[in-house]
Amino acid sequence: MHNPMAFNEIPRQPGQDRPFQPPVEIDTLRREEPVTPVRMKDGQIAYFVTKHSAVKEVLGDNKRFSASPATPGFPLDNLIGGNTNLFSRFSIVRVDNPNHARLRRAVQAPFRPREVPKHTAMITEVAQQCLDDVRAAGSPADIVPLYTSEIPSRVICKVMGVPESLRKEAKKLSWTVGVPRPAGQLDGYDELGEFLRDIVRHIDADANSPVVLSFLKAALEAGEMSEDELVAKAVLVLQAGHETTAQTMALGCARILTEPDLYRALAAEPEFSDDAVEEMIRYTATIRGGPRRVALEEVTVDGKTYPAGTGFITSLHAANHDPDVFENPGAFKPGRDMGRAHLSFSFGMHQCLGQFLARLELKIGMQTLFHGLPELRLDRPASELSFHGGAGVYGIDTLPLAWKS
Ligand code: HEM
Structure with a gap:
């Protein structure tokens, strides 16, 4: 093996x-x-995986690969959420079976494909309110704080049962969760956990409620999970529901607007198409620091064998731009022949729980924006926009848009 490059290079x-x-x-x-x-x-020494088929080999096999940072060999360097807090120890995204199945089953009901459409009216109302705020700000307006980050925040808080009076705090804590804190200060994940623990203590338990914190509290009272497991799950859903969807909308919107003909074609359609939503998700793949796995036994990846204890860090964004799977991957082509082959929501048993909710938010959010503001355009070239977070959730800081008012 040649001298490997440092991961942070x-x-x-x-x-x-x-x-x-x-x-x-x-x-x-x-x-x-x-x-x-x-x-x-x-x-x-760990392995950074960039090819679509190899990423699927690693993520699709939960028998031979572990997602738990507690498994020897798991690559911990720059791990989102760190390795010591409550989130890391109990989060469903970081546990293997049988615990994963038990914990995921307990939270998945409202996120199933047949349940999610019930949120259509609520999301449409939220998007309309956010559009009103953009209009009130006037052209040009930065749609990141007013629109793209606001819709997912309002939606996930309603789905979870975070009271409206605490929503701004929930948004602030979710968006800053991974920002390193000075020594001695509470870790961001633990702070968000304590915030949610307090809400759970005051909410009514109801096993039949669609509100996530209510039915989780009922499961807690029935002895089906511990309070720490509940809090870690709530932290994940609240945080995952915020930034990923927000940044997919902001980046996807910015990318579409770099091609005025593409924008005009999409805006002229009676509704923002599912194919365009899927292409936004493929193109942007906002989770950039993983997922990570460690081999539990000898494994073969892309034709080579690796011993037990080998760590792997996958790049979903690289896989989604693999020209062997997506012809001319840099082109934004709604309806490209890919089925749902992109890996933005990961692959295998840890595949995103919120993907159907995210798709609906993106569809309604883009439709409301493209139909509500005529002749939309970037107020500055895409090359002058500022991007952040190469290791965690990738995103855009500000997205100033102009329109015909
Ligand atoms: C476009 C938006 C989204 C993207 C790109 C995205 C991406 C992902 C990815 C890549 C994973 C796997 C992470 C890993 O294995 O390390 C994941 C898992 C997860 N996501 Fe999402 N997500 C999005 C929206 C949401 C929303 C709206 C929710 C809230 C309901 C959510 C909740 C979750 C949960 C709970 C998991 C853990 C699933 C498990 O381990 O079984 N996500 N997501």
Whole structure:
């Protein structure tokens, strides 16, 4: 093996000339060494996986790969959420079976495909209120704080049962959860956990309620989960429901507006198409720091064998721009022949629980925006926008849009 590059040397910020695609260096890795050895901060050698088929091999096999940071060999360097807090120890995204199945089953009911459409009227009302705020601000307006981050925040708080009076606090805590704190201060995940623990203590338990915190509290009282497991689950759903959807909407919208003809075609349709939503999700793949796994026994990935204890860090964004699966991946092409082959929601048993809710929010959010504001355009070139968070959730800080008022 050649001397592996340090994990933190892998370029994360795409170049300003193509801010929505993976950095060119990632394309080179995928072509030349799709399972690349990388040196972690603690000296461990893990493997960075960029090819679509290899990412699926790692994420699709929950018998031979573990998602738990407690398993020896799990790559911990720069792990979102760290490794010591409540979230990391109990979150469903970080546990293996049989616990994963038990914990996921307990929360999944309102996120099933047949349940999610019941939120259509609520999401439409939320989007309309946010649009009113954008209109009131006047052209040009930054739609990140007023619209793209606001819709997911209002929606997930309603779905979870976070009282309206605490929503702004929930949004602030969710968006800053991963920001490192000075020593001695409460970790962001633990702070969000305590905030939710307090809400749970005051909410009524109701096993038949569609409100997440109410039915989780009923499960807690029935002895089906511990309070820490409940809190960690609530932290994940609240946080996951915020930033990923918000940034998919902001990045996707910005990408579409870089092509005025594409924008006009999408805006002219009676409703924002499901295909365009899916292409936004494929293109942006906002989770950039994983998912990560560790081999529980000898495994084969992309034709090579690796011993038990080998760590893998997958890149969903790189996989989604793999030209072997998506022809001309840098083109934004709604309706491309991919089924749902993109991996933005991950693959296998940890596949995103909120994906149907996210799709509905994106559809209604984009439709309301594109139909509500005529002749929408970027107020500055995409190359001048500022992007953040190459290691965690990738996103855009401000998105100033102009329209014909
Ligand atoms: C476009 C928006 C979204 C994207 C791109 C996204 C992406 C992902 C990804 C990649 C994972 C797997 C992470 C891993 O294995 O490490 C995941 C898991 C998860 N997501 Fe999402 N997500 C989105 C929206 C949401 C929403 C709205 C919710 C809230 C309901 C949500 C809740 C969850 C939960 C609970 C898991 C853990 C599932 C498990 O481990 O079984 N996500 N998501």
